[in-house]
Amino acid sequence: MSEKKREFYVVNHSVPxxxxxAxxxxxxxxxxxxVLPGMAYAKLLRSPYAHARILSIKVGEAEAQPGVFAVLTGDRLEGLNPYYGHAVKDHPVLAMGKVRYVGEPVVAVxxxxxxxxxxxxxxxxxQYEEMPAVLSVEQALAKGAPILHERTFAAGGFRGFEADVSAGRGTNICQEAHVTWGDADKAFAEAAAVVEGEYYYPMAYAYAMEPYVCVAEVNESGVTCYSSCQHPFIVRHDVAGVFNLPVSKVRLVVPFVGGGYGSKSYTKIEPLTAACAWKARRPVKLQLSVEEAVLTTRSDDALVRERTAVDAQGKLLARQATIYLNTGAYAENSPLVCEKAANRAAGPYRIPNARIDCYGVYTNTAPASSFRGFGSAQVTLAAESQIDEIAEKIGQDPLAFRLANVAERGEVFFPKSRPLDGDLKSDLKKVADLLGWDKPLPKGKGRAVGCTASDAGAYPVTSAAVRVHGDGSVSVLTGSTELGQGSHTIVAQIAAEEIGVPFEKVRVVGSDTAITPFDRSTGASRTTTLMGRAVLEACQDAVSQMRAMAADVLRCPVEEVTLMRGGVQRGADRLDWSQVLARYFGLPDGEVLGRAYLRKAGDLSQLPVFWELGCLGVQVSVDEETGRVHLEKLAVVGDVGLAINPALAEGQDLGAATMGMGIGLYEELIYDGEQLVNNSLLDYRVPRFSDLPEELHLALTENQDGVGPYGAKGGGEGSLNPISSALVNALYRATGVRLRRVPLLPERVWRALRDARHGRESCPAPTKQDAKSRREAG
Amino acid sequence: MSEGIPLFPLSFEVNGRAVELEIEPQESLAEVLRNRLNLTGTKVSCEVQVCGACTVLVDGLPVSACTFLAYEARNKKVLTIEGLAAPDGTLHPLQQAFVDESAFQCGFCTPGMILAARALLEERPLPTEEEIRASMDGNICRCTGYLPIVHAIQKAAQALRSRS
Known part of the structure; x- marks a missing residue:
């Protein structure tokens, strides 16, 4: 760790x-x-078909039921713009004319x-008329396949990338992304060794324990929504579009959020809830169940065909990947997942040649969208598996191979991007030490390491306001949502540090689009870096104003007023901020408003805002009798620049790794034909206490090399991304059997071990998602 | 509430106070606590008795309030998260330890987690780490990765022991 640039009072401490x-x-x-006074409740009738025309909807009898205030259908939305979507406006508030997946909302009561x-x-x-459906990427891309979306779409303002829109151009491709540099074909022809394979990363459910919920009210002041959402300002934009209102007339209030993990990014049920309130002329609450939440958003599953080449010196020469993401029935944020998957597929290595082609494909399944680490986890299973595969092929240790090929700090390893702003090489060494890489292991156990770099931070537009009150206490107005990641704690720490007041004197107000200034989103691990920096700059703005006020009350030039912690000094005179404000305003509670706006300029003009690194190591044991793979040792290094709150930063790393372990070992949403069969916690297995590894090491690298406050960078997704590949690689090192899909379900592993004993190739990635065989395998 | 369904009386004790209510027969304990008594600290998540978020104590034993009929709580003592701190607001050692150890992030599982831990510590005042993992296996946390919760329970056990 390099020496810290200054002494901190509140920041860089694990304050509770x-x-x-609360x-x-x-x-x-x-x-x-x-609960609002006079509030009514909505329930949804959902489609039983994957793809069908709606011939008629008879609601008269339902409307006549005692206690029913309104029944809403797709053709009762006159006066509203019924389609929304920040990437492409393909999502109707309620099904319009046809349904595109089993579970799509058709009627609201x-x-x-x-x-x-x-x-x-x-x-x-x-009454429906069934239409042929496409349930897999392969079916959706087949010649003559039924098309989900016939209309063309313009790119939405919050889409987050530049490429052409693919959706609605006569195929089921929702978005495609292509990344090339060097000459991959030539490099593969000249390579000393090549590995090649097909990998499948499953559909997963984030299971935020609070399912989607929204309370909406529509009246003369406009639309107000209380929502469990991550990005209130983008939801505001979408709701304003649906209701034809200026954004000032749409208010999104986000109380505490019961988990997000990306699944509450962007707009979900807010337009529908607001439409219900508009129709019923009273406040309405729409609370989804877990079963309905899975049908609202899942992650894109991914089929990845990849090959990797090295030269005779063991240097990576080229990578080529074709990625198919199953985007489901509506785009949601999958176009950006597609873009990010392409950007992240080559990995954090020095590779002179690459060609990545990624396709996000509409299918008649539940819509996919952001999931913690989005895109990266899907492509890293292939990318990091192949690092181990090629290292073995040329007789190298996988750690040594990574150390020889990983991008150096300051190196531009991805074209036209910010140079690597972290030290993956030393992180890898740290992980290997924590793991005891060189210690001998008994049979049936294996170790692996993995690393990733994600272009993180999203588009850097964020603002904040800080009010320093007359008694020296502080209010921070932040549009960042408190999802549990601790955003409201770290901005309070930064304000306490900068204004020079105790942490307890800072109150954080947020998020409420009618009060808190604009922030693009709370996702892509951007809050510490961008909101943290906006709050820091807003504090500096307030301090600079208060210094001028001090000069005014002391009747001297500003230059003679020196800043000290919590106030100012001039000669023997010392005034704390409350004294400055009291004397300046002449009555109690006069206050100063500091503000800051960040945009893509200065040191934020080069994207990504930062590279979010993932670096971890695992040790697994494999029970050959049952096929059970158990994670017994986990080591994670978070390369976060500076941890504003080390306990929270480490908590994010462990949480993300645990979530990733779930997908690596047990979690997978399963479709049986048109029907999602395990959208309940009875059938969808998430990590529990008993899955906690026996030995855990969490460490932070704090080189203050980020563009955030005090050199901080974001964390919280990184350790999810490489864990599936690390589990797969460790299983291989324990047993000599390589699986190219996760989760590593006991039966799947058991069958692979048995087949290996009989000399059969086992468990390749599925070329088509044959539900029956997947059910048997699962 | 729905028309035409006969109401019947329910008497029980919630957080040390006698409560008399008229409820519908199908109402769950979670519904009664949240909707009728405004005790929204009890959270509902999976609704199938898997996640433990809605855990409350009935006569000291943990139950999933989402699937526990309110009627079954008649004449019993129910403890929710709102009733755990001392009357003067002093946090219970478990609550304090959860704060000190950062044993939650989003906090949605926390009320149920703390009450399940309280039931564990009533039965085993100084549980081993293995006992904590086994006993708490019915409570899911999606944020933390569990380790800080184990530490918090151990810390609270020590605090309770030195207090008694």
Missing amino acids: RGDGV KVTGQAKYASDV VAVDERTAFQALDHITV
Whole structure:
């Protein structure tokens, strides 16, 4: 670790979370706890078909039920713009004319309570005409395949990248992304060794424990939504579009959010809830169940065909990958997932030649969108598996091979991008030490390391306001949402550090689009870097104003006023901020407003805002009798520049690694034909206490090399990305059997071990998603 | 509430206070606590008794309030997260330890997690790490990776022991 540039009072300390007491006493309010006077409840009738024309909807009987206030269908949205979507506007508020997946909302009933609304659904008759459906990428791309979206779309303002829109151009391709440099074909022809393979990364469910919920109110002031969402300003933009309102008339309030992990990025049920409130002329709550939440958003599953080449000296020469993402029925954020998957497929290595082609493909399945680390986890299974495969092929240790090929700090390893702003090489060494890389292992155990770099931070537009009150206390107005990652704690730490007041005197206000200044989003690990920096600059703005006020009350030039912690000094005179403000305003509680706007300029003009690094090592044991793979040792290094709150930073690393381990070992959403069969916690297995590894090492690298406050960079996704590949590689080193798909379910592993004993190639990536065989395998 | 369903009386104790209510027969304990008593600290997530978010204590034993009929709590003592701190607001050692150890992030699982841990510590005042992992296996946390929760429970056990 390099020497820290200054001494910190509050920052870089593991202060207890500002929301701690509220969360352990049950006082913390979530959107699911919001109740408005006169509030009604909505329930949804969902499509039983994957692809069907809606011939008629009969709702008269439902409307006549006692306690029912309104019934909403796709053709009762006159006066609204019924389509939304920040990338492409392909998503109807309710199905319009046809349905595109089993579970798509078709009718909403608003009633006096949930039970009445739910019972009224039975009194609705919908006539459908079934259409052929495409349930896999292969089916969707086949010649003459039925098309999900016939209309063309313009690119949305919040899409987040530059390429042409592919959606609605006569195929089921929602988005494609192509990345090339050097001459990959020539390099493969000249390579000393090549590995090649096909890999499958599954469909996953983030399981934010608070399912999607929204409470909406529509009146003369406009639309107000209390929502469990990550990006209130982008939701505001979409809702304003649906209702033809200026953004000032749309208010998104985000209380505490019960988990996000990307799944609450962008707009979900807010336009529908607001439309219900508009139709029923009263506040409406729409609370989804877990089963419905899975049908709202899942992750893109990915089929990746990849090859990797090295030269005779063991240097990486080229990578080529073709990636197919199953995007589901609507684009949501999958176009950006596609773009990011392409950017992240080559990995954080010095590779002179690359060609990556990525296709996000519409299918008649539940919509896919952001999931923690989006794109990276999907492509890293292939990319990091092949690093181990090629190292073995040329007789090298996989750690030594990585150290010889990984990008150096300061190196531009991805064209036209920010040079690597972290030290992966030393992170890898640290991980290897924590793991005991060179220590001998008994049979049936294996170790592996893995690393990733993600172009993170999204588009850098973020603003913040800081109010320094007359008594020296501080309010921070932040549009960043508190998802549990601790954003409200770290901005308070930064304000306390900069204004020079105790942490306890800072109150964080957020997020409320009517009050808190604009912030693009809370995702892509951007909050510490961008909101942290905006708050720091807003504090500096306030301090500079207060210094001028001090000069005014001291009747001297500003230059004679020296800053000290929490106030100013001039000769023997020392004034703290409350004294400065009291004397300046002449009455209590006069205040100063500091503000800052960040945009893509200066040191933020080069994207990505930062490279989010993932670096970890695993040790697994394999029970050959049952096929059970157990993670017994985990080492994670978070290369975060500077941890504003080390306990929170490490907590993010462990949380992300655990979530990634779940997908590596057990989690997979399964379609049986048109039907998603395991959208319940009874059938979808997430990590539990008993899965916690016996030995855990969490470490931070703090080189202050980020563009965030004090050199900080984001974290919280990195350790999810390489863990599936590390588990696969460790299983190989334990058993000599390589699987090219996860999760490593016991039966799948057991069959592979048995087949290996009988000399059969086992468990290749599925070339088509044959539900029956997948069910048997799962 | 729905029309036509006969209500019936429910008497029980919630957080040390006697409560008399008229409820519908199908109402779950979670519904009664959240909707009728405004005790929204009890969180509902999976609704199938898997995740443990809605855990409350009925006569000291943990139950999933999402699938526990309110009627089954008649004449019993229910403890929710709102009733755990001392009357003067002093946090219970478990609550304090969860804060000190950063044993939560989003906090949605926390009320159920703390009450399940409280039931564990009532039965085993100084549990081993293995006992904590086994006993808490019915409570899911999607944020933390569990380790800080194990530490918090160990810390609270020590605090309770030195207090008694």
